[in-house]
Amino acid sequence: MDTYSTRSANIGDTLIYCSITFLKVCNCCRRNSAFRKYLIIALVCFVYLFFTVHVSTHKDKRPDHWTGSVFSQSKTNQEPTDGEANESFIPTRSNVVYITLKSKRHKPAIIRGTVRPKFRRKKVKVRYQGSKDSKQDKANKYEGLKNTNDNEKSWKRLGYSEQSFNKLDRFIGSDYSAIRIYSQRAPPWFSNDDIAAMRFLADSKITHLEEVTPRGLSSLILFKSVTNRTDDTDGCRKCRGVVKRPLDMSEVFAYHLDRVLGLNxxxxxxxxxxxxxGDGHPCPVVLWDPSISPVVDADQPSARLTWGSYQASLKYKCWHRGITPKPEWSCTSIHHHEWSKLVVFDFLLQIYERLDSNCCGFKPRPEDTCVKLGHHEECRDKDNTELAHIFHRRHDPHHLVFFNNKGYFDRDEENLDFKLLEGIKELPDQSVSVLRSQRLREKLLQSLFLDQQYWESQGGRQGIEKLIDVIERRAKVLLTYINAHGIKVVP
Known part of the structure; x- marks a missing residue:
């Protein structure tokens, strides 16, 4: 007799014993009081429950071949071949990564470094000794620093050469692209020219490296692609890129923020x-446009734009509604609405070098250039303060070009530079609507995911989320400022 028949006989004997016991209990209940009757009934229920649980436990421990024919049949239907009958099914993972808004973080992180703290190099503080130092000496030192290219210093320190550049892209195949687009089309805020330019900067083979000094700009390190067959700089508008330092990586984030906000x-x-x-650290590469030039002051064409002239152009709304500005307004060639776009962009990223190069609107750090050169103490004469990095194209003088967009993510909300918003009475409707729509995070995630090198260099989604946390908090501050000061939102 097998094991199952033995267990069935034991269960039958148990049931017969329980039946006889139940009859005896019934006879006793007739001769005893009500309390004893209830006690005996409770005892019988407990014994019955005990035997029921005991039988169920033994039933669950039976071998798998006694689980029934349904299991065997279903398994046979799923795996018809004999070679696959004993193999477990392992699902495959897709190579496509999907971006969702669900995050495991319950508390937003606080950025203490600009982008990658370990890349930050300690800068030696410049000290001026002796009584011979004066404002003129500081100005001369500042001009020397301004004309000295930071990229050139960093590249020389790393020991670059054209021979090393010629070997940079040997590992890149024709079927590989660092710009990943898994859907049928890119996000709608990118144009076809944007995608083509991004693929060129990320995937093109570098054949030539040179240093140029455009008019009104400091020297730049440019690379030329193999697709370019001409040595004419002006005729090479879309075939060269500016290589910048690894510490300027925030310019990649700034580009995507510009497109998401609709500034372009x-x-x-x-x-x-x-x-x-640089030990293989990624660097930001910017598409070079040789037609850009700095915006000059209308009163002094040979000088850069000053804070006073900038505030005057905001006051008189230069070129607004096609009205030609009067000579006494001291207007530049920039349209009035261009400044509002610049302000939204610079405030969210806290780019102070353009409109507040002396760091007068916030408490700077000791390593900031304005503190090292002593310009932080020159905030009283703000009307004569020169603005920096204000560019436009020579063939399109009414529109700004945002160049040198290094942002700072390590500045708390209590130390934001509100001087950037001074004189602004209107802001663009498209940008403000994105900030109010609660979809800024979603769009930035979708946009930044395209740049695989940047995504991985910031620590994946976790690092990108930290940067977006900072921008979202500043966006809330900006929206509060708009409501408090009655700033108009115009199309």
Whole structure:
């Protein structure tokens, strides 16, 4: 007799014993009081429950071949072949990564470094000794620093050469692209020219490296693509890129923020890794446009734009509604609405070098350039303070071009530069609507995911989320400022 028949006989004997016991209890209940009757009934229920649980436990421990024919049949239907009958099914993972808004973080992180703290290099503080130092000496030192290219210093320190650049892209195949687009089309805030420029900057083979000094700008390190067959700089508008330092990686984030907000004033920027330079750290690469030039003061064409002239152009709304400005207004060639776009962009990223180069609107850090050169103490004569990095195209003088867009993510909400908003009475409707729509995070995630090198260099989604946390908090501050000061939102 097998094991199952033995267990069935034991269960039958148990049931017969319980039946006899129940009859005896019934006879006793006739001769005893009500309390004893209830006690005996409770005892019988407990014994019955005990035997029921005991039988169920033994039933669950039976071998798998006694689980019934349904299991065997279903398994046979799923795996018809004999070779696959004993193999477990392992699902495959798709190679497509989908972006959702569900986050495991319950508390937003606080950024203490600009982008990658370990990339920050300690700068030696410049001290001026002796009584010979004066404002003129500081101005001369500032001019020297202004004309000295930071990129050139960093690249020389890393020991670059054209021979090393010629070998940079040997690992990139024709079927590989660092700009990943898994859907049928890119996000709608990118144009076809933007996608083409991003692919060129990220994937093109570098054949030539040179240093140029455009008119009104400091020297730049440019690379030329193999697709370019001409040596004419002006005729090479879309075939060269500006290589910047790894510390300027926030310019990639700034480019995507510019497109998400609908400003469309920044030059296409991507992240690219140079294995022969800087220990392989990725660097921002910006599409070079040789037609850009600095905006000059209307009263002094040979000088840069000053804070006083800038405030005057805001007051008189230069070129607004096609009205030609009067000579006494001291207007520049920039349209009135362009300044509101610049302000939204610079405030969210806290770019102070353009409108507040002396750091007068916030408490700067000791390593900031304005503090090292002593310009932080020169905030009283703000009307004569020169603005920096204000560019436009020579063939399109009414619109700004955002160049040198290094942002700062390590500044708390209590130390934001509100001087950037001074004189602003109107802001663009499209940008403000994005900030109010509660979809800024979603759009930035979708946009930044395209740049694989930048996404990975910031620590994946977790690092990107931290940067977006900072921008969202500043967006709330900006919206509160708009409501408190009655700033108009215009199309």
């Amino acid at each position: 004033r920044s030059l296409p920027t991507v992240s690219r890794r140079f294995h022969s330079l």
